[in-house]
Every structure is written in C-alpha cells, then in structure tokens.
Amino acid sequence: MSHISAGCVDAMLTAAAAARETPATRPVPIPAQPADMTYNGLRGVIYCEIWLFRHTPENQxxxxxxxxxxxxxxxxxxxxxxxxxxxxxxxxxxxxxxxVLAAYRNGPRGWTMDTITLPVGPVVNFDGLDTRWMGEGRLPAGVSLASAHMAPYSPPQSHRRSSMTFRAGQPAFILDDPEGTPWVMQAFGQIVNPSLTYATLPSLARSLRPPPGWRFRVQVLDRDLTIPTPRGYNWIMQDEQQNTYDACKEGACNFQP
Structure with a gap:
C-alpha cells in the first residue's frame, strides 16, 4: 500500500465501500437536529470514539x-x-x-479539559456500546484516506460548534508550533501508549519527538481558558502518541496561554 498513490488508495476504498453496500447496510447516522449538552467534570475521564468515514457532497x-x-x-x-x-x-x-469508506476505533482516550458544551445526537448503540454523535473531522483537500488517522503534527479541521473550558488553577498541556501558535491538549490517548494516564502527562515531553520548532510545555492557568469554535470548526492536531490538541488561532481562544 505504501507504493500506491493517494488517489489510487481512495479509488480502491471507494470501490470497496460500494462493493460492501447491500440492502442491509445503513447510511451513517447523522442527527437532523442535534441538541446542546454540557459535560462537566471531564478532566481525566476515559472515553472512546467510533469514526465512520464517508464522502461529503463537496467530494471531501x-x-x-x-x-x-x-x-x-x-x-x-x-x-x-x-x-x-x-x-x-x-x-x-x-x-x-x-x-462507509472505512471505520476506525479511536480509544481509549482521556479528557484533559474540565467542561465542554456542544450539540450532540441521540444515543446510537454500536454492538452494545452506547455513543452520541459529536461532529465530523474533514480531511484537507488532497489528503488521502490512507492518512485519515491524523499524521502527527498535520492538522485537519474538526467541524463542530463547541466551547471547551479549562479551569483556572489546573494545568494545560500545550504544544507551541514554529509560528508560536499554542495547541492545547483536549485529550490524551492510550492507543499508542497504554500506560499513559492523566497523572503522567506533566512528563510527556520526555517521550515526544516533535519536528524542529515545536515545543511541549505545561502551564498552570491563572484564569479560565475557553476554546470555542467561532467559525464552526477548529484546527486539531495529534502528536505521535495520538494525543489531540486544539489550536488557539482564528479567534478560537479567549487568550493565548
């Protein structure tokens, strides 16, 4: 697969998805009217996600x-x-x-924020596991589904309407990019490193090998940090351990931590 072009990989996956389509397959369940919900006390809570990949009308x-x-x-x-x-x-x-074009199991993971408010869908059960729709991530133009699991330090857009809060007095785990933009960790992953926990995050810099110009740091916040999505999306990024960060750019943070 490493010797096949991105276009060929997508064509193969699209053909495979069409071949799988039967009267028994169902469309990806997307709620017509998601309802706002606030989740509190999230810091350190373990969760999982199911990702279903599809083509959009814009051919993304x-x-x-x-x-x-x-x-x-x-x-x-x-x-x-x-x-x-x-x-x-x-x-x-x-x-x-x-x-679908493909499916992906994303987890276990753990939250590093304190609260989030966002529209969610009704409960959807996948083989006994209850979940709610929370949004979709769109791959940048020209990026193949072969890279859909987020190449490290390569950000796609996450399309959602949400507002995260990181409370004053709590640590924020931050990657600064070469342009000086802070990327605030919203969740850590236990997929690559099962021993990673919320308690071990302050020493994460020892095991990360970011590209030149990137820097990991921990900052105890002196005021509440909020990360909304004023444009209906935010830029997200993962490091090589699949910890996920949101960018403080395009008006997406109430201050630069």
Missing part, C-alpha cells in the same frame, strides 16, 4: 465521530468505555453495518 472525506462520554458508566463513572463493551466493537462489523 469526512470522519463522523461518536463519543461515549457520560454513557456506559453506571458502575465506574470515570470510565465511559469499559473494556468488555469496547472489545465487542470491531472494524469489520462496523463496515458491514454502514455504507
């Missing part, structure tokens, strides 16, 4: 994502993605159920 590739936050957690509220449920969800099963 969109990853529609569904999040487990505040669900599946009656026995352990700090973990909304119990392994016994997560293990039931498989990529072949998702691709057999839905008319």
């Amino acid at each position: 590739i969109a990853g529609v994502y569904y999040n487990t936050s505040a669900l599946n957690n009656a026995a352990a509220p700090r973990n909304t993605c119990p392994a016994a449920l997560w293990d039931r969800v498989t990529v072949p099963s998702l691709q057999a159920q839905f008319d």
